[in-house]
Amino acid sequence: xxxxKGAVSVDTERCKGCGVCVVNCPMQVLGLAKEVNGKGYNxxxxxxxxxxxxxxxxxxxxxxGVISVYKVKL
Amino acid sequence: MTVEDIIKPENLVYEKSKLLTSKPxxxxxxxxxxxxxxxxxxxxxxxxxxxxxxxxxxxxxxxMAYDYFDVDFIEAAHGRATACAxxxxxxxxxxxxxxxxxxxxxxxxxxxxxxxxxxxxxxITMIFVNNGIYGMTGGQMAPTTLEGMKTATTPYGRKATLxxxxxxxxxxxxxxxxxxxxxxxxLPGTKYVTRQAVYDPAHVRKAKAAIxxxxxxxxxxxxxxxxxxxxxxCNSNWKMDPVKANQWLVENMLPEYPLGDxxxxxxxxxx
Numbered sequence: 001x002x003x004x005k006g007a008v009s010v011d012t013e014r015c016k017g018c019g020v021c022v023v024n025c026p027m028q029v030l031g032l033a034k035e036v037n038g039k040g041y042n043x044x045x046x047x048x049x050x051x052x053x054x055x056x057x058x059x060x061x062x063x064x065g066v067i068s069v070y071k072v073k074l
Numbered sequence: 075m076t077v078e079d080i081i082k083p084e085n086l087v088y089e090k091s092k093l094l095t096s097k098p099x100x101x102x103x104x105x106x107x108x109x110x111x112x113x114x115x116x117x118x119x120x121x122x123x124x125x126x127x128x129x130x131x132x133x134x135x136x137x138m139a140y141d142y143f144d145v146d147f148i149e150a151a152h153g154r155a156t157a158c159a160x161x162x163x164x165x166x167x168x169x170x171x172x173x174x175x176x177x178x179x180x181x182x183x184x185x186x187x188x189x190x191x192x193x194x195x196x197x198i199t200m201i202f203v204n205n206g207i208y209g210m211t212g213g214q215m216a217p218t219t220l221e222g223m224k225t226a227t228t229p230y231g232r233k234a235t236l237x238x239x240x241x242x243x244x245x246x247x248x249x250x251x252x253x254x255x256x257x258x259x260x261l262p263g264t265k266y267v268t269r270q271a272v273y274d275p276a277h278v279r280k281a282k283a284a285i286x287x288x289x290x291x292x293x294x295x296x297x298x299x300x301x302x303x304x305x306x307x308c309n310s311n312w313k314m315d316p317v318k319a320n321q322w323l324v325e326n327m328l329p330e331y332p333l334g335d336x337x338x339x340x341x342x343x344x345x
Contacts, residue, residue, distance in 0.1 A: 006087075007080035018104030018316040024274055041103065049077050056088035057275040063108030064099055065090035070080045 003074050006054020010044050011066040017041035021058035021067060027051040030058055091115035093124055093144045100138065104316020106306030107136050109272040110203060113282040114174070115143060117289055127170045128162050130155040132179035135209045139174055153184025156191035159198045170292055172199040177218040178208045181254040185217075188254065195263030195297045199288045202255070202301065205308040206327060213311030217252035220330055225311070251330055255303045259336045265298025266291050267337035271305045271328070273320040284335075298340065305331050 008030070015037065021044050022030045031047030044067070046052065054071025093115040099108045118124050124145050131139040133152040140147030150158035155173040163171045180188050180202050191198070207225055208214040214227040222231040234250050236242040259267040266288055270281035281304055288300035305327050309319035335343050 005075055005080060007077045009081050014098045016103035020104055020316055020320065023317050046077065054080075054087055059088040060275045060278050061109065061272075062112075063101065063103075063105055065094060065108065065112045067088075068086060068090070069088040070082065070085040071087045072075070072080050072085050074075075 004053050004071055005074055006052040006069060006071045007049060008046060008052065008058060008070070009068045010046075011068075012037050012043040012045075013039075014064055014066045015041060015043035016064055017043055018063060019044075020061050020063065024057050024061045026055060026057060027053055091119050093119045094142055095144055097141050099142060101135060102310045104307065104309050104319065105135070106205065106272050106304065107203065109278060110174075110201070110281070110304055110306065111136075111139065111142055113272070113278060114172070114201065114285060117282060117286045118143075118145060120286070121289055121293070123170050123289070123293070126168065127172070128166075130159045130162070130171070130173040132173070132175040132184075133210075134176040134179050136174055136176060136203070137210070153179050153182070154187055155179065155184065156196070156198070156200060157187045159200075160191055160194070160196045163196055163198050167197075170199075170289060172201060172289070172292075174201045175203070176209065177202070177204045177206065177216045178211075181217045181252050185254070189258065189261070192258040192261045192299045192301070193263050195265075196299055197292055197295055197297050199285075199292050199300045200302070201285065201288075202303040203306050204303055204331065205306045206251075207308050207311050209308045209311055213308070215248060217249070218254075218331075219248075220251055220326060223326075253331070255301065255331075255336060258299070258301060259342060262340075263297075263299055264301055264337060265295060265340050266300040266335075267303075268301070268335045269303040269305065269331060269333050271323070271333055273307070273323055277333070280333075303331075305333070 032042040056069040059067040127145045129147045159173045215225040236245045271277045307319040
């Protein structure tokens with residue numbers, strides 16, 4: 001089956017851990033890390049990278065523009 | 075295929091606009107200002123007008139918007155952003171001028187400038203961010219605050235009239251939420267008036283399309299204000315976490331401020 005596979009990279013030092021990307025991900029890929037960044041925020045990361053389809057919903061809602069989305073066609 | 079195989083420059087489908095500087099936003103986590111800055115930068119980049127765009131930033135949380143956009147910017151006195159934008163547009167009619175204001179700036183101290191700019195029909199784009207509260211100064215009541223909403227200056231909730239009893243029934247108190255967007259849509263000087271939101275991906279896309287139309291109208295037209303209101307959140311002063319604030323926005327702000335186009339090409343949209 002033709003499909004897409006995606007991945008996101010988060011600029012962890014700029015992420016403020018608001019969690020808006022986590023609730024807007026249609027595939028429940030993202031989560032907030034237990035670790036914190038230099039400012040003390042629990043940054044977003046790919047909790048389940050296999051599910052990502054590269055739809056870029058997380059990047060579009062991110063208030064700080066820290067998410068870059070990559071996508072390949074399988 | 076591993077994540078490292080996918081994260082390569084040739085597979086990139088989305089990243090922050092290049093018109094935003096590398097400076098991190100000073101806004102609170104989850105604040106709508108960041109999203110709105112991002113989509114404005116994307117629109118300017120897509121239209122290829124970064125060399126001739128001049129922004130006017132307000133007083134409020136977004137007072138330092140000029141730090142984040144890689145376009146020319148001017149900082150206006152409190153509420154006077156549209157008056158400033160009028161001057162720029164009249165001196166340089168070929169520039170693309172936009173003002174970026176919050177509700178305390180546009181609908182409170184700047185009501186006079188807002189209404190008269192719209193009444194004169196200046197060919198500018200106005201972005202209005204409405205979160206129903208004064209964010210920067212610590213959460214006081216704004217004209218756009220909802221009835222019953224608790225703020226620092228209305229700790230028992232905003233009441234349009236004094237409560238019944240003791241003979242004060244019906245006496246004016248805090249007033250009603252100000253629908254400035256509907257107000258200015260009735261003026262013949264406005265060309266495109268719309269209300270959008272940025273709490274989820276679908277609405278961010280719609281808001282971006284609206285902002286793009288507002289810029290295109292300005293580039294193609296000669297007169298008429300293009301006005302985009304964006305209903306946003308203020309999770310710090312609403313005293314909620316960002317995700318809950320967005321839910322609260324959907325449940326409480328949107329019934330009072332319904333989304334959609336109010337005026338298109340100079341004609342009121344009948345609903």
